[in-house]
Amino acid sequence: MITFKKITKTYNPGKIEVHALKDVDITIEKKEFMTIFGPSGSGKTTFLNIVGCLDVATSGEYLFEGERISDLKPIELSMIRREKIGFIFQTYNLIPVLTAYENVEIAMILSRKRYTKDDIYKTLEDVGIADLADRLPREMSGGQQQRVSIARALVKSPKLILADEPTANLDSENAMSIMEVMKAMNEKYDVTFVFSTHDPLVMEFARRLVKLKDGKIEEDRLK
Amino acid sequence: MIGKIFSLASKNVFRARTRTLITIFAYAFGIGMYILMDGLLGGAYKDSVKNIVQKDIGNIKVFSKGYDINKIVPDPEDYFDEKVYREIFNKYEYSVRELQFLTTIVSGEQQYAGVVRGVNPKSANKVFNYKTDVKVGAWLDSLPDDEVVMGELLAKVLKLKVGDNFVIIYRNRDGNYDAYDFTVGGLIYTGNPNVDRVDVFMKLEKAQEIMGAQGLISDIAIRTNDKGAVERIRRDCGGDLTVYTWEDLSQDFLNINKTKQISSAVLIMMIVIVAVIGIFNTILLGMFERQIEVGTLKALGMSEKEINLLFVIEGGIIGLLGSVVGIITGVILNIPFVTIGISLKGFENMDIGYPVEAVFRSTWNPGSMIFALIFGVVIAILASYYPAKRAARLNPVETLRG
Numbered sequence: 001m002i003t004f005k006k007i008t009k010t011y012n013p014g015k016i017e018v019h020a021l022k023d024v025d026i027t028i029e030k031k032e033f034m035t036i037f038g039p040s041g042s043g044k045t046t047f048l049n050i051v052g053c054l055d056v057a058t059s060g061e062y063l064f065e066g067e068r069i070s071d072l073k074p075i076e077l078s079m080i081r082r083e084k085i086g087f088i089f090q091t092y093n094l095i096p097v098l099t100a101y102e103n104v105e106i107a108m109i110l111s112r113k114r115y116t117k118d119d120i121y122k123t124l125e126d127v128g129i130a131d132l133a134d135r136l137p138r139e140m141s142g143g144q145q146q147r148v149s150i151a152r153a154l155v156k157s158p159k160l161i162l163a164d165e166p167t168a169n170l171d172s173e174n175a176m177s178i179m180e181v182m183k184a185m186n187e188k189y190d191v192t193f194v195f196s197t198h199d200p201l202v203m204e205f206a207r208r209l210v211k212l213k214d215g216k217i218e219e220d221r222l223k
Numbered sequence: 224m225i226g227k228i229f230s231l232a233s234k235n236v237f238r239a240r241t242r243t244l245i246t247i248f249a250y251a252f253g254i255g256m257y258i259l260m261d262g263l264l265g266g267a268y269k270d271s272v273k274n275i276v277q278k279d280i281g282n283i284k285v286f287s288k289g290y291d292i293n294k295i296v297p298d299p300e301d302y303f304d305e306k307v308y309r310e311i312f313n314k315y316e317y318s319v320r321e322l323q324f325l326t327t328i329v330s331g332e333q334q335y336a337g338v339v340r341g342v343n344p345k346s347a348n349k350v351f352n353y354k355t356d357v358k359v360g361a362w363l364d365s366l367p368d369d370e371v372v373m374g375e376l377l378a379k380v381l382k383l384k385v386g387d388n389f390v391i392i393y394r395n396r397d398g399n400y401d402a403y404d405f406t407v408g409g410l411i412y413t414g415n416p417n418v419d420r421v422d423v424f425m426k427l428e429k430a431q432e433i434m435g436a437q438g439l440i441s442d443i444a445i446r447t448n449d450k451g452a453v454e455r456i457r458r459d460c461g462g463d464l465t466v467y468t469w470e471d472l473s474q475d476f477l478n479i480n481k482t483k484q485i486s487s488a489v490l491i492m493m494i495v496i497v498a499v500i501g502i503f504n505t506i507l508l509g510m511f512e513r514q515i516e517v518g519t520l521k522a523l524g525m526s527e528k529e530i531n532l533l534f535v536i537e538g539g540i541i542g543l544l545g546s547v548v549g550i551i552t553g554v555i556l557n558i559p560f561v562t563i564g565i566s567l568k569g570f571e572n573m574d575i576g577y578p579v580e581a582v583f584r585s586t587w588n589p590g591s592m593i594f595a596l597i598f599g600v601v602i603a604i605l606a607s608y609y610p611a612k613r614a615a616r617l618n619p620v621e622t623l624r625g
Contacts, residue, residue, distance in 0.1 A: 054522055055620045075526060082524020093519040097234035109227045110524040
């Protein structure tokens with residue numbers, strides 16, 4: 001589904017250059033539940049940003065379902081994100097003025113896909129927070145907010161969900177619970193999950209582990 | 224989609240409640256002042272025009288060919304024989320022949336400049352409805368020939384009452400100075416200071432007699448709603464007479480009105496600029512505070528155009544609320560000025576540039592309110608456009624980093 005060929009990302013080209021990714025080659029298949037880990041500054045977030053079409057590589061070729069992403073304009077990248085990619089953030093990033101239901105609904109609206117209220121409630125039910133649909137983010141715990149965030153990523157039936165350290169702000173109990181939800185969704189809907197983490201317990205959930213170091217893939221193994 | 228963006232924008236507007244409320248009130252203050260000033264100036268203009276047309280000039284005034292419009296009244300050499308044109312002006316039911324001349328009025332130690340207006344009492348009353356304006360004494364038609372009706376404010380300056388005698392000094396048609404004794408038979412208060420402070424009314428025949436201008440008049444004033452009357456009279460008179468509209472003869476007033484409108488518009492514009500800076504600031508700060516949110520929306524697939532629209536709608540909503548509150552404020556402030564009016568009593572001798580009564584009333588101008596509403600929203604949208612554009616161009620990678 002995803003192919004990186006010699007992907008390089010350099011910040012400040014021509015000045016004091018910082019190489020976030022160096023000649024990364026990787027292929028991610030459908031339905032994978034993959035973690036990307038490594039020390040701080042190893043390039044995990046840059047990797048996820050490029051996979052998620054939020055950023056573009058300085059050089060190399062990126063193919064998403066066979067389509068060359070490297071050549072797309074910002075509006076075309078935006079269309080890919082809204083239709084095919086879901087995001088889960090470390091700090092949840094819910095819209096504070098919207099309820100749990102509305103936070104999920106906005107992803108559906110932006111995807112331009114047809115939906116009913118039941119579709120939203122079903123997704124909230126999938127992540128175990130249907131009873132919190134009318135609550136604002138400030139009325140929910142961190143774990144509950146992250147579940148809303150998962151529902152928001154999942155609702156539009158994307159091909160890929162990217163999660164940048166989704167459990168970093170949670171206690172271990174909540175972190176495990178969130179990982180279980182993510183894994184269950186991966187299995188139930190065959191959606192590909194790629195997530196970054198520092199936590200060895202969280203890594204245990206992954207079926208594929210990719211270690212980045214200094215912008216290069218140091219290790220890539222299946223469990 | 225637009226509906227959802229609008230819904231989100233309306234929820235965002237009150238996230239920084241205090242800041243938004245201050246902006247709305249600043250905006251409302253500017254719009255409210257505009258509504259009030261517009262009502263007051265409109266009221267002053269309306270009352271002034273009414274006073275000029277209904278109490279002093281009429282809609283049309285006809286002079287001899289040589290009359291210099293810059294002079295207060297025609298010179299004696301500009302008088303003309305009204306009989307020659309009687310057929311033309313008899314067509315106009317509401318017309319009055321006048322003989323006007325400048326005079327100095329002397330009463331004991333007091334003396335004051337004024338204008339004598341010799342008129343046919345019945346015609347003058349028909350055109351200007353002066354009889355109802357007589358406050359003390361009577362109108363000319365009930366007075367002997369050597370009694371006059373004087374503007375109440377003029378009489379006050381000269382300390383004259385009904386029954387008092389005074390002398391007028393004037394230059395007669397031969398160019399010699401002459402004097403004549405009169406008695407105050409009535410005091411008139413028309414609400415037009417140009418009449419109440421200046422005019423002394425006497426019967427036309429008496430004015431012609433003391434002026435040595437038998438059968439002559441200085442002008443004819445006509446009240447008519449017939450828009451084609453000016454051209455028709457010009458054509459009928461064949462160029463022997465000069466025909467002016469009230470606007471031609473009130474250029475000073477119209478210029479003052481224009482100047483006051485411009486200066487009040489400048490004042491209001493300055494208030495609005497301050498309010499617009501408030502909106503600009505509110506949206507810009509909102510953009511800085513919500514960078515992560517903008518990044519998230521972009522990650523979810525919201526386009527630059529939609530993010531731009533989100534912030535512009537927020538500005539528009541603030542502008543709409545500010546305009547509506549401003550219009551309501553303006554209306555509430557204007558109510559006492561419309562119902563009770565502004566009293567200029569005690570300031571009758573002060574020239575405010577408008578020939579208005581001691582109490583003049585503000586007006587309602589629905590057109591200005593609609594304009595204020597549209598203007599308020601459009602300006603707010605324009606003010607929020609730049610911060611909205613900045614928000615739309617935020618790099619999601621950088622904003623999501625926090």
